[in-house]
Amino acid sequence: MSGEMIDAQRVAAEALLREARLLDRGDWDQWVAMYQDDAVFWVPAWLDEYDVTEDPATQVSLLYHDARRGLEERISRIESRKSITALPLPRTVHQVTNVEASSIAPDEISCESVFSVYVYDPRTAKGHSRHGRYQHTLKRHGAEWKIARKIITLANDNVATVLDFYSI
Amino acid sequence: MNAAALSRAERLSAISKLVDDRPDEQFFQVDRSIFTDQSVFEAELRYVFESTWNFIGLESQIARPNDFVTTHIGRQPILLMRSADGKIGAFLNTCRHRGTVVCPFKQGRQKFHVCRYHGWAYDSSGRNVSITEEGSGQYPASFTNANHDLVPVARLGSYRGFIFASLSPDVPPIEEFLGDVRVFLDLVVDQSDSGEVEFVPGASTYTFDGNWKLQFENGLDYYHFATTHSSYVDILRKRNATAAPDAGSTVEPKGEQEGQGSFSFDYGHAVNCRSKRAQLYGRPLGMDPARLDTVRQRVGSTRAKWMLRQRNLTIFPNLQVIDILSAQVRTWRPIAPDKTEMVSHCLAPVGESAAARTMRIRNYEDFFNASGLASSDDNVMYEFSQSGYAAAAAGPTQGYLRGAGDVGTGESFHTRELGVSPTEWSFGPTTFGGETNFHPGYREWRRLLQRAAEQATA
Ligand code: FES
Ligand SMILES: [Fe+2]
Numbered sequence: 368m369s370g371e372m373i374d375a376q377r378v379a380a381e382a383l384l385r386e387a388r389l390l391d392r393g394d395w396d397q398w399v400a401m402y403q404d405d406a407v408f409w410v411p412a413w414l415d416e417y418d419v420t421e422d423p424a425t426q427v428s429l430l431y432h433d434a435r436r437g438l439e440e441r442i443s444r445i446e447s448r449k450s451i452t453a454l455p456l457p458r459t460v461h462q463v464t465n466v467e468a469s470s471i472a473p474d475e476i477s478c479e480s481v482f483s484v485y486v487y488d489p490r491t492a493k494g495h496s497r498h499g500r501y502q503h504t505l506k507r508h509g510a511e512w513k514i515a516r517k518i519i520t521l522a523n524d525n526v527a528t529v530l531d532f533y534s535i
Numbered sequence: 536m537n538a539a540a541l542s543r544a545e546r547l548s549a550i551s552k553l554v555d556d557r558p559d560e561q562f563f564q565v566d567r568s569i570f571t572d573q574s575v576f577e578a579e580l581r582y583v584f585e586s587t588w589n590f591i592g593l594e595s596q597i598a599r600p601n602d603f604v605t606t607h608i609g610r611q612p613i614l615l616m617r618s619a620d621g622k623i624g625a626f627l628n629t630c631r632h633r634g635t636v637v638c639p640f641k642q643g644r645q646k647f648h649v650c651r652y653h654g655w656a657y658d659s660s661g662r663n664v665s666i667t668e669e670g671s672g673q674y675p676a677s678f679t680n681a682n683h684d685l686v687p688v689a690r691l692g693s694y695r696g697f698i699f700a701s702l703s704p705d706v707p708p709i710e711e712f713l714g715d716v717r718v719f720l721d722l723v724v725d726q727s728d729s730g731e732v733e734f735v736p737g738a739s740t741y742t743f744d745g746n747w748k749l750q751f752e753n754g755l756d757y758y759h760f761a762t763t764h765s766s767y768v769d770i771l772r773k774r775n776a777t778a779a780p781d782a783g784s785t786v787e788p789k790g791e792q793e794g795q796g797s798f799s800f801d802y803g804h805a806v807n808c809r810s811k812r813a814q815l816y817g818r819p820l821g822m823d824p825a826r827l828d829t830v831r832q833r834v835g836s837t838r839a840k841w842m843l844r845q846r847n848l849t850i851f852p853n854l855q856v857i858d859i860l861s862a863q864v865r866t867w868r869p870i871a872p873d874k875t876e877m878v879s880h881c882l883a884p885v886g887e888s889a890a891a892r893t894m895r896i897r898n899y900e901d902f903f904n905a906s907g908l909a910s911s912d913d914n915v916m917y918e919f920s921q922s923g924y925a926a927a928a929a930g931p932t933q934g935y936l937r938g939a940g941d942v943g944t945g946e947s948f949h950t951r952e953l954g955v956s957p958t959e960w961s962f963g964p965t966t967f968g969g970e971t972n973f974h975p976g977y978r979e980w981r982r983l984l985q986r987a988a989e990q991a992t993a
Pocket of ligand 1: 630631632633634635650651652653654655
């Protein structure tokens with residue numbers, strides 16, 4: 368394995384685990400700061416039993432933001448304490464594993480991983496899980512790596528009640 | 536008449552009376568148990584959903600020969616398909632042999648549907664084309680003489696690309712069932728130059744732990760918007776402060792009265808409308824002035840004006856069409872008294888520009904479904920309502936009387952403009968949020984249960 372490969376794997380794993388921790392702790396300002404201004408955050412929809420949507424301009428996604436601002440709006444909605452979806456906020460535990468990263472350019476890493484998120488809602492005392500695959504693209508900005516693109520393929524897409532950035 | 540039939544009739548009649556409707560006294564009330572009771576739930580599935588017209592899909596979903604989609608009417612699985620020679624058919628999605636679901640897929644294109652259990656095969660017109668090893672089957676005449684085709688629905692009809700089906704033959708013709716609600720479907724469909732609508736690929740399925748009638752009511756409820764969706768309204772206001780000119784915002788013609796109201800129709804349907812000078816969100820039809828002009832010339836300025844107003848249609852019992860910042864078609868499937876499955880599609884006029892289409896898609900994702908910034912709040916509210924309905928000792932709720940003190944009948948300025956004859960209408964200021972538009976759905980619910988009670992004793 369080349370030095371560059373090992374580095375990509377380490378950089379990606381650190382970013383993914385940090386992201387999971389920030390989401391679960393509700394440190395959303397720090398979480399969203401991991402994203403570039405023009406970052407794409409995309410959860411495609413399933414067209415049928417086998418295929419997901421491929422073009423957000425002509426197909427409907429479950430979630431699609433092409434700038435960090437969209438995520439910031441979602442955060443502000445929750446922090447306003449006006450959205451009943453977050454009163455109380457469900458508790459989540461993200462598990463990210465099967466990380467496979469590679470350098471695709473000197474300052475760019477592409478990474479595949481899988482996730483499961485356990486969501487527990489203290490309002491109903493009920494829990495459920497969400498699971499699927501992540502595809503991250505990370506870009507280096509000076510000393511920092513930022514998320515340029517995150518695609519979340521949600522395996523169980525018959526969604527219970529609410530789907531938001533913190534629960535996938 | 537036997538005792539069982541009598542007691543069934545009495546039970547159904549008692550259920551129908553859970554809707555207490557006394558228009559002369561300006562009184563309307565529903566008992567909480569219609570949201571929670573298992574026997575009410577079973578009765579309404581059988582005698583409401585499975586005894587009247589339900590929306591089952593768009594013609595454009597099965598545009599080509601052998602296209603199919605699967606759905607439900609009440610509890611019953613339905614296979615909607617276009618035959619090789621282009622005819623639309625809807626069938627109970629169950630094998631004639633031993634009942635297995637014949638087509639387990641959401642959608643696709645197949646000339647034949649082969650049951651996986653013992654291999655019986657059906658073509659896309661529902662005809663049985665093969666019974667596996669029939670020759671060695673030692674079948675009696677009672678089998679050989681029987682029809683083995685998929686069982687079609689009792690009634691199938693469509694209006695401007697919207698397909699409806701009924702499992703009961705005892706329904707009015709589809710045109711009569713829809714009545715003047717057709718005018719409001721026209722306002723959606725005629726936004727397309729070719730008069731066609733389609734679902735944008737990427738449907739969404741979600742559930743909430745509440746009764747289906749919570750969604751039925753909410754789709755006609757403007758009263759909740761400012762409170763339930765206040766966090767979304769904050770976001771919209773912030774965006775509007777910096778919005779580009781192509782955000783699609785349109786203004787009402789001068790002299791139009793601001794306000795909101797509703798129209799009620801026979802067979803349970805109702806429509807909400809809102810006209811506001813300053814709109815919170817833009818519209819795909821409004822973003823391209825040239826195209827809007829073309830539409831205006833084709834449909835006239837009055838209908839174009841109504842196309843730009845928010846309209847929420849409820850076609851009882853299972854369909855809502857919402858035309859605002861985008862257009863949504865949503866249907867619900869009751870799973871249990873306290874569980875509902877929603878299927879939601881982004882609806883679009885065929886032929887709009889690529890930019891308008893993308894705006895429609897972004898706006899739809901923004902607002903609707905479990906992942907949208909508005910509908911997700913509704914879903915959680917339904918669950919809070921459902922939990923609250925357990926407080927049966929508190930008696931009936933008071934949520935059916937806003938507007939009941941001043942119900943409109945006969946003609947109004949709006950009914951004349953639209954050319955509709957609703958059974959009732961309402962109109963008030965933008966803060967009005969009337970609730971009398973829930974009444975037609977409950978009246979139809981009651982009528983269908985009363986009819987079932989009468990038929991049980993016949
Ligand atoms: S159940 Fe379909 S072939 Fe037997
Ligand atoms: Fe709502």
